[in-house]
Amino acid sequence: MKVSLNKLAILLFGVVLMLAACGTNSAQKEEEQNQGGGSQQEENQNENQNEEPAQKFKIGVTQIVEHDSLNAAFDGFKKAIEDAGLDVEWDVQNALGEPSNNPTIAANLVNAGVDLIFANSTPSAQSVASETQDIPIVFTSVTDAVGAELVESMEKPGGNVTGTIDNHPEAIPNTIKFLKEQLNAKNVGMVFNSGEQNSRAQIDIAKKTAEELGIKIVEASVSTSAEVKQATESLLGKVDSLYVITDNTVVSALDSVVDVANSNKLPLMVGEFDSVRNGGLGAYGFEYYDIGYEAGQMAVKILKDGVKPADIPAQVPQNLKLVMNKETAETIGLEIKDEWNAELE
Known part of the structure; x- marks a missing residue:
């Protein structure tokens, strides 16, 4: 009986040692896994830090x-x-x-x-x-x-x-030619801000083309948009048509020019398509x-x-074309001819 008890004690002591060893191995594995996970996390953080933010x-x-x-x-x-x-x-x-x-x-x-x-x-x-x-x-x-x-x-x-x-190089010459050859214009009224360098340059081109075609440009100068209607009215009786270039001062008050033109049945050519949409008769533009x-x-x-x-070379506009306002043409009693090849607004 004594011998048996000694054997039993030895057996139990062995089991305890085995369990302790298993616990130690598990703890070591868990620690290694934690250390590995920490390394991966640090690696991910480093990658994120290396990414450059969008400028x-x-x-x-x-x-x-x-x-x-x-x-x-x-x-x-x-x-x-x-x-x-x-x-x-x-x-x-x-x-x-x-x-x-x-x-x-x-x-x-x-x-x-x-x-x-x-x-x-x-x-x-x-x-x-x-x-x-x-x-x-x-x-x-x-x-x-x-x-x-x-x-x-x-x-x-x-x-x-x-x-x-x-400024397409053919836009202003084409407009003056259209007024002369298609609308029989002899005196074209132009309201513009003489203080805008871009306007003065356009007026000079228009006058040069008009002189070559044997028609006259009649100028009316303004300084502010508040002066545009009165300047337009000052041309009545002196002109048979109107032409508004891409003058910022005049275009910002275009409705007053449209009113004067339509009330007096005068064709009003303009410098760009938005002015056509806002009541101008037509434009060679883009x-x-x-x-x-x-x-x-x-x-x-x-x-x-x-x-x-x-x-980087500066650029000129592309795709110059004639666009006309059908409603405005009807208002002034003008027939839009097929041979003009105009797009209608």
Whole structure:
């Protein structure tokens, strides 16, 4: 009996040792697993830290006034930026038709430290170009970029400025020819802001073409949109037709010109399609949305790819065509002929 008890004690002691060993091995395995998991977690954290966050850009916008064409150009610009997937913070400022506000806006955008400035109109672009030679500037809705001293040439802009112009070389000559050859115009009235360099350039082109065709341009100058109706009325009795170019001051008050033209049965040719949609008779033109989009593509090259504005040629509009307002034609008693190949609004 004593021998049996000793054997039993030895057996129990062996079982205890085995259980202790199993517990130790389990604890070691658990610790190793925990250590392994910790290493994996640290590895994942390191990978996340190595991933570069998407770059965010700040784009300043300066626009001379609110009207459909300039707004459409800005919409096109924004869409190009969106299509490129850029993360952008916008700083949008509008001069509200007051050129004296442009220098302040330009200084504000430069001081805000924007990465690029989108200038929507000639006076807007001129102000920011004179304020900074370091921040890239992309313009649109500019008629004569070389004459406005924004670029050295269309092919090689130089400096920190490039963009898209709103002056197809055939648009104004085609309009004057249409007035002469299809509408039998002899005296064409043109209301414009002589303080806008882009307007003066267009008037000079119109006068040159009119002189070649043997017709006369009768000018009426304004300084603000409030003067547009009176200036238009001053042309009555002196002209047989009207032509509004892409003058920001006049286009922002186009409804008053349309009223005078329609009331007196005068054909009113305009400089862009939005003015046709707003009551003008017709225009040889293009979509401002498109030139805005093309300007946006330039901005993407600058911001995303690091291309310098000096190395991006300025562009002219594409796809010039004649668009006419059917309702306006009916109002003034004009038949739109098939041979004009006009698209109707």
